[in-house]
Amino acid sequence: MQKQDINQQDQEILELLKDYPMTEASAGYYDQALARATHEGTRRQRNRWIMTGFGSAIAAGVVLWLLGGFFLTAPDVPAPKANIPGVAMTLEEPRTVNLVFASANALDDATLTVTLPDGIELAGFPGQREISWQTSLVEGKNYLPLELIALTPTGGEVLARLEHDNRGRTFRLRVNVS
Amino acid sequence: MSSESHKATFEQLVRPHFDRLYRLAFRLTGRKAEAEDLFQELLIKAFGKLDDLVAIDEPGSWLSRVMYNLFIDEQRRFARRRMHVVDEGFLSGEGLAGFAGTEDPERDQQRLEKMKQLDAALQKLSDDHRIIVLLHDTEGYKLDEIHGLMNIPVGTVKSRLHRARARLREILSENGTFS
Missing domain, CATH: 1.10.10.10 (Winged helix-like DNA-binding domain superfamily/Winged helix DNA-binding domain)
Structure with missing residues (x-):
């Protein structure tokens, strides 16, 4: 192919790309999205605050009261420090942490979302900060083993959020890296 | 800061960037419904980080980056499912209506x-x-x-x-x- 032909084709492609159309957002969508964001953001923030500062035993009771039949215990990890459960990790050494969610009822189609701080990864999900699963909970204790890897010595908080039927709870797990 | 004040501050910071952010969402996802979902998820996330947002010099760039990262996370999370998405063009259906005609x-x-x-x-x-x-x-x-x-x-x-x-x-x- 002649260079001149290539240049001409490139030019035509660029012109097509400039006009490559898009579909505008629906009328009133921005306002709706803004309203939903502030409402949902406030709800998530409130839920986080409710969970913060409660020990596992107290938290189970509080959540039972709030959700009615759907209660969760705090992660089954070593003794809490400042009311947030914590786990010690060694840099670049995988460690499995078992989270235990106790539910009063069996729950189908629950969503579990794990949010990781910078420098902490979940084995099998390199580079991902947030991982979600659709899951079902049986009545009683449900175990979730998470294999964590610390890539930097910073540490931070791992958040595990369980949602079902527009209700949910967020758990915090402090990760210290040495 | 009161809840209403939070909302007002948030809106003031993000609204000027809505068009550009939506366009970015559409270019990333290629479909209106997915673009709107991504846009929504960005706003929810950004509202949760209002304290950070207030302190940022260029909120537009920051919001775009957060949106891109949300998109990548979503791509990875549903990578398997997306492989089975029907093979339709980005411009199928309503998208073509946006194609400007001449005389x-x-x-x-x-x-x-x-x-x-x-x-x-x-x-x-x-x-x-x-x-x-x-x-x-x-x-x-x-x-x-x-x-x-x-x-x-x-x-x-x-x-x-x-x-x-x-x-x-x-x-x-x-x-x-x-x-």
């Missing part, structure tokens, strides 16, 4: 056909190549802005843009668009 119907028809071929060709590119070429050549992002968004060196942006254009030319030549 020359014959020329419009030819151009529309080429646009369809371009649409199909774009789908054959990797996500990275497609996103870079759309942001640069369609949305007018500068190389440096793409570097900031995707967190890859400017040199890599340039080489990917070059390869993406070459691949588009190759596909469009193969299918006879330029014959």
Whole structure:
């Protein structure tokens, strides 16, 4: 192919790309999205605050009261420090942490979302900060083993959020890296 | 700060960037419904980080980066499912209605056909190549802005843009668009 032909084709492609159309957002969508964001953001923030500062035993009771039949215990990890459960990790050494969610009822189609701080990864999900699963909970204790890897010595908080039927709870797990 | 005050501050910071953010969402996802979902998820996330947002000099760039990261996370999370998404063009259905016509119907028809071929060709590119070429050549992002968004060196942006254009030319030549 002649260079001149290539240049001409490139030019035509660029012109097509400039006009490559898009579909505008629906009328009133921005306002709706803004309203939903502030409402949902406030709800998530409130839920986080409710969970913060409660020990596992107290938290189970509080959540039972709030959700009615759907209660969760705090992660089954070593003794809490400042009311947030914590786990010690060694840099670049995988460690499995078992989270235990106790539910009063069996729950189908629950969503579990794990949010990781910078420098902490979940084995099998390199580079991902947030991982979600659709899951079902049986009545009683449900175990979730998470294999964590610390890539930097910073540490931070791992958040595990369980949602079902527009209700949910967020758990915090402090990760210290040495 | 009261709840209402929080909301007002948030709106003041994000609303000026809505059009650009929605366009970015659409270029990333290629579909209105997914673009709206991504846009929504960004706003929810950003509202949760209002304290950070207030302190940022260029909230537009920050919001774009967060949106891109949300998109990448979502891509990875549903990678398996997305492999089975029906093979439809980005411009299928309502998207084509956005194609501007001229006073020359014959020329419009030819151009529309080429646009369809371009649409199909774009789908054959990797996500990275497609996103870079759309942001640069369609949305007018500068190389440096793409570097900031995707967190890859400017040199890599340039080489990917070059390869993406070459691949588009190759596909469009193969299918006879330029014959």
